[in-house]
Every structure is written in C-alpha cells, then in structure tokens.
Amino acid sequence: MRCNLSAIIIGITLLSFSASAQKNWNNKKCAVVLTYDDALNVHLDNVIPVLDSLGLKGTFYLSAYFPGSKNRLSDWKKAAANGHELGNHTLFHPCIGKSKGRSWVRKERDLDNYSMERLVEEIRMTNVFLQALDGKTKRTFAYPCGDMTVNDSSYVNNISNDFVSARGVEGRMSSINDANLFAIGSYMINGQSGEEMIKLVKEAIKNNSLLVFLFHGVGGEHDLNVSLPAHRQLLQFLKKHEHEIWITPFIEATEYMKKNQTINK
Template sequence: MTLKKTLTFLFCLVSVSVFAQDWNKKKCAVVLTYDDALNVHLDKVVPALDSLKLKGTFYLTAAAGPFTKRLPEWKKVAANKHELANHTLFHPCDGSQPGRSFVTADYDLATYSVRRITDEIKMTNAALEALDGKKERTFAYPCGDTKVAGVSYVDGIKGELVAARGVQGVYVQNKPTTDLYNVGSFMINGQTGDELIAMVKKAMETNSMIVFLFHGVGGEHSLNVSLEAHRKLLQFLKKNEKDIWTTTFIEAAKHMKTTASAKK
C-alpha cells in the first residue's frame, strides 16, 4: 500500500471513529416521547417498552386525570428508569393561533403572563420530584408554543430545566450550535410501522438524532398511531440496538452538552 493510500485509510478510520462518537458510539440516537399523560401510556406503551427493555420519555400534564388518579403507577414507571418530564400543569396553548378552537379562555397563553407559565412549570417540576426524587427535568412546549401574549418565555425557564423539546420536524445534529431549549421532534399521526422505521433509517444515514412525538398509541387522542405500527418500530429499534442508541430525552441532552464541551 502506498503512503498516500495508507494516510487516506487512516483518515477514514479516524473519521468513522469521530462520526460514531456523536451518539454514544452508535450511528444515531432515537428518543421516544409521549405527551399529555394518557391512560394508554400506562396501559399499552410502558408494557411494550418494558418487554424490550427500552426506555421512553413521558411529558406529563400534572393536572390531567390519568396522572393525578394513577400516581403510584407513574412512580413505578420512574423506578423502571423511564423519564418523567414536564408538560406544564394545565397544558395551556395560544388560542390566537389558527386551528386553536379547543383552547379555553382559562388556559390561553395569549392572555397568560410569563410569571404564570413559569410558576406552573415550577409546580409541575415539584410534583414530578415527589414521584421520582429527581431535580433535573426536561420540558415540552404545549402545542409547540414558546410565547406568552407574544413574548417568549424560554429564557425564563432555562434555569429550571436541562433542555426542552419543540415540535419542528427536523433531524437533530450533535453540534455545539444546537439549541437544547427547542430541540426538534416529529409529531406522529397515522404513520405505518414501515414509515416510522424509514424515519429511523434516515437518522442512521445522516448520523442524527430523531425525536418521536407520540400522543395516542392505539387510541385515546385525535393524534394517534396504531399499536401495531408502534410495536413494529420498537422491535426494529431493539433488533438494531448495536447501531441505534434508544435513550431518554434527558440523557440525550446531557450527552449533547458533554460532547459539545469536548468539541470546543
């Protein structure tokens, strides 16, 4: 082998090594998130994850009935290393936006104050800490809204949270410039198992992280995916775990912070 070919070979090896380091020595990262504290998450999703020893992130609305009425079960979910994450106390959204007829006057971000939403997020953190004993927490913006009466509340909550999930459908790169307080995710509604798997394969090809945003799984929400499609995705993740890092949102965010510091 000539010197030039040897150097090219070594360069490729180093590039692959660095490439693989981005996601815990895997080709990509997958984060499974589930919003709104639904009964189906406890009844269907958690058993499905546990059967394959996969972990999920549950963005919980603390005033929701399936949360307040099933606290011991959510405590068990946390004890099994799933992430209990903050999705506010009452799930307020901006009713001034198009298609928001479901927003009630009492919980309309268009008439909130930054103090009110911040206090509700802090209260939800306290409720979750009572279950899992943890002080570090991540957050998901209800309806993807980051403003209160037209004013951003993002800076006001950074001190309370490790990271936050948005709703823009993008594959996330592990770069120091990635905004960890508005990480993109793909909202799932009606996709087949093959379509979900194809999304993961794209993350593998691009050395990216994909964050799935689920609501209903087998029902209970207008945004829904079938149990079969969800199961097929989980089985693919398990089968390919040598190449895919399936992790919680908080662990992914911490990893990105660590690697970002190392790259500086």
C-alpha cells in the same frame, strides 16, 4: 518505501476518523428518543408494557393536572423507578387559542391570558410534582402545542435555568452539535404506518442524527393517534438494530449533546 508507508498511515488515520464520525452517538450511528405527551392512560397501559418487554426506555411528558397524571401516581412512580423519564409538560397545558385549529383551548388555559410570572410559577410547580414521583431534580421540558411565547414574548429564557433541554414540535432531526438545546425538533406521529416511522429511523442512521418521535394516543385516547401494530413494529425495528441505534430518554440524549459541545469548544 518510506512514502508508501506514510500514505498507508494517513489512509488508516482517515479511515479511523471516518468510522468514528459515523458513530458519534454514544458509539452508535444515531440516537432515537421516544416521547409521549399528556400523561394518557394508554401510555401506562399500552406503551410502557411493550417498552419494558423489549428493554427500551421512553420519555413521558406529564401535565400535572391531567387525570392521567393525578389519578395514577403510583403507576408513574413505578415507570420512573424502571428507568423511564418523566418530563415537564406544564401544570395545565396552556396553548395559544387564536392559532388555527385551537377552538378547544379554554379561555383560562389560553397563553394570551397568562402573565409570564404565572406560567413560570406553574412550570416550576410541576417540577415539584415530578420530583415527588421520581426524586429527581434534573428535568427536560416539552412546550405544549409547541408554543414558546406568552403574549408574543418568548418564555424560553425564563425557564432555561430550570431544565437541561426542551423539545419543540418542528419536524426536523438534530446533529450532535445542535447549538440550541431548547428547541430540539420532533416528528409528531398521527396515523403513520410502521414502515413510515422506520423510514425516518433509517434517515437518522444515514445522517448520524438525533430523531425524536412525538406520540400522543397509542391505540386510542387521543385525536392524534398511532395504531398499536404500527407502534410495536417501530419498537421491534429499534430493538433489532440496537447495535447501530442509541435508544435513550430525551434527557440522556441532550445531556450527551451538551457534553459533546463542551468537549469540542
């Protein structure tokens, strides 16, 4: 009888541990972050209204000089006041022009023509701009074009003290114990259907992962675009499955990861 009782206790403990392991994202099975790049008008006009209608929060990466940033300051202030995250996407969105498909990169916005000092100063100036909008000092960063170097030298360490974390463009999900918070992967969306995006969410649920979506145009305004119906279908699925999906801004997801890493050291 004593042996059977011990076996039962061990079995219950293992089941409890297994259940806990399956819900390690703020007591949910996975985390999903919705990120939107380049401060487009459609983010304010198309995205935020539907997010607000569903009670969901997104992360918007602003390049301060872009028209959609500087021409709609009051709208971004309202978005931040309503719980949406404003992230840093640099001042001018510089990219490496020699990379394939980058003929659109202007000479003065080419990272190969930047100095490290110039880039870091522009990034820090963008933090000042964003603080004027939302009053916050903690911030996350998104690498323009996914580029992380200036003249072949990584600038990641030069900005790591200025940010909580940073999002890249590598199409991968992250575990709760992902060690590199300055290279979090994301899935760039361009023409995918609602079903295709939902398939990614189901994979994240299955694998207990962090899934970051990277949107540009939503219903237009950018060559990288997703249709309004597909975008809405994804959001409605997320809302319906909130009991198992933690839908949260990027800063909250990565702060949670950092805290979990500290606890498990």
